[in-house]
Amino acid sequence: MAKVEIKLPKMGESVSEATLTTWLKNVGDTIKLDDGIAEVATDKVDTEVPSEIEGVLVEQLFKVGDILKVDQAFAIVEIEGADSSEVVNVPEIIEMKQEEIKVESPSINNSIDTSNQGTDKFYSPLVKNIAAKENISLAELDAVKGSGSDNRLTKNDLLEYLKIRNNVNQTQTVQVVEAAEVKKIASTPITISSGDEIIEMTRMGKLISQHMTHSVHTSAHVQSFIEVDVTNMVKWREKVKNKFQKAEGEKLTFTPILLQTVAKTLRDYPMMNISVDGDNIIKKKSINLGMATSLDDGNLIVPVIKNADQLNIVGMAKSVNDLANRARNNQLKPDDIQGGTFTVTNIGSFGSIFGTPIINQPQVGILALGAIRKVPSVIETEDGDFIGIRHKMYLSISYDHRVVNGALGGLFVKRVAEYLEQFDINQDI
Numbered sequence: 001m002a003k004v005e006i007k008l009p010k011m012g013e014s015v016s017e018a019t020l021t022t023w024l025k026n027v028g029d030t031i032k033l034d035d036g037i038a039e040v041a042t043d044k045v046d047t048e049v050p051s052e053i054e055g056v057l058v059e060q061l062f063k064v065g066d067i068l069k070v071d072q073a074f075a076i077v078e079i080e081g082a083d084s085s086e087v088v089n090v091p092e093i094i095e096m097k098q099e100e101i102k103v104e105s106p107s108i109n110n111s112i113d114t115s116n117q118g119t120d121k122f123y124s125p126l127v128k129n130i131a132a133k134e135n136i137s138l139a140e141l142d143a144v145k146g147s148g149s150d151n152r153l154t155k156n157d158l159l160e161y162l163k164i165r166n167n168v169n170q171t172q173t174v175q176v177v178e179a180a181e182v183k184k185i186a187s188t189p190i191t192i193s194s195g196d197e198i199i200e201m202t203r204m205g206k207l208i209s210q211h212m213t214h215s216v217h218t219s220a221h222v223q224s225f226i227e228v229d230v231t232n233m234v235k236w237r238e239k240v241k242n243k244f245q246k247a248e249g250e251k252l253t254f255t256p257i258l259l260q261t262v263a264k265t266l267r268d269y270p271m272m273n274i275s276v277d278g279d280n281i282i283k284k285k286s287i288n289l290g291m292a293t294s295l296d297d298g299n300l301i302v303p304v305i306k307n308a309d310q311l312n313i314v315g316m317a318k319s320v321n322d323l324a325n326r327a328r329n330n331q332l333k334p335d336d337i338q339g340g341t342f343t344v345t346n347i348g349s350f351g352s353i354f355g356t357p358i359i360n361q362p363q364v365g366i367l368a369l370g371a372i373r374k375v376p377s378v379i380e381t382e383d384g385d386f387i388g389i390r391h392k393m394y395l396s397i398s399y400d401h402r403v404v405n406g407a408l409g410g411l412f413v414k415r416v417a418e419y420l421e422q423f424d425i426n427q428d429i
Contacts, residue, residue, distance in 0.1 A: 004053055005073035006037060015334055018042050020066050020074065025057045037075055040068060041203075045334045055079035130158050147210050163278070204299045215361045220401035223356045224410050227394055230372060232423040233257060234391040240429055247429070248314055255291075255346055256316040258369055261419045262344055263287050263308040269412045273341050275362040276403055290343035290360055291320060293327045301327050302360060304340040313429060347396075348372060354394035364404055367413070370394035 018040035025037050036048040059076035068074050131141050144161045146153035237252060244252040266273045266287045275282040289308040293301055303323035326332050343360040348371035357366045370393045377390040395416060399409040
């Protein structure tokens with residue numbers, strides 16, 4: 001018999017920790033290969049941690065609500081048929097690691113110790129190290145609003161606060177805290193009448209609310225709109241959709257065609273595929289398209305199509321359908337929503353003609369696709385103008401005016417429109 005540590009696997013790009021939300025196995029339970037041991041939550045996605053071995057769960061190293069680091073042991077499984085020299089140490093190693101975590105974070109101005117004494121908030125060792133280095137008191141730290149699970153203060157929250165704090169006089173601490181809370185807006189008191197129902201936001205709903213408010217107070221939002229004649233695209237899809245489904249086993253909707261066009265346009269205008277980092281512009285090498293997807297509970301999630309400009313229409317359709325299906329079945333992995341560089345949202349699926357979407361930080365642009373409608377339109381020919389029925393839609397783009405001026409934003413959406421209006425109706429799949 002031997003004991004093996006079960007560690008928190010890598011949760012995707014830039015994710016270093018997760019909250020333990022549910023134990024799926026109890027001590028003494030038999031675990032089979034790929035059985036879920038526990039559920040954890042990052043700031044955006046809940047996911048299940050599967051077992052890579054078979055055995056019996058003999059120890060749970062953390063409680064529900066604890067923060068786990070990537071590559072940190074959180075459970076011990078006893079297995080058969082293995083020599084002790086073949087396994088990755090035993091509980092003594094785990095105890096040593098826990099002791100290292102305890103001594104890793106010194107007290108902050110003698111106010112915060114490793115047990116978070118004097119506050120009901122949890123601070124990770126990394127946050128406490130940064131606070132100690134910057135001489136942040138317990139009271140000041142407690143005043144900074146967190147964006148993590150259950151409003152937990154993350155490293156990025158603290159670093160953003162420090163950018164503001166270090167540029168102002170210490171006597172303005174109260175004002176700085178308000179700025180670090182993304183310019184908290186005083187709301188009008190709500191009167192609750194008899195018979196009114198109070199519904200608490202879901203965890204995802206709270207995160208979306210925070211993310212959207214943060215975006216509005218970060219980027220200078222500007223919108224541009226353009227009407228597009230997509231008659232050729234509509235006719236081509238109608239012509240090939242049955243053949244496509246028979247050959248590929250996938251439905252061909254308008255979404256992959258439109259996303260492929262956006263990816264192509266981002267190659268033409270790479271300065272729309274950027275992020276802002278203080279006074280620096282990060283020009284992204286990869287074109288990773290976020291695809292806003294509505295869920296059955298009314299919430300929204302944005303899975304990402306990686307290297308979208310390298311996909312043909314078959315590959316794009318398969319990616320779109322796969323991500324949309326897994327999003328609605330709560331089967332997305334953390335990496336599926338990481339690394340987006342530009343977002344597209346199909347508001348036309350709800351009948352909307354155009355809209356003003358909020359930028360998905362840290363991106364600088366989001367394109368809304370309006371409903372495709374049959375409308376009377378003037379058609380210019382060599383023999384004169386006449387009225388005909390055409391398929392048209394509006395494209396609405398929101399862009400960050402800190403770094404994208406009106407010319408670039410307008411030219412970008414105009415190029416998308418030009419590609420769609422010049423769509424080759426005779427092209428093959």
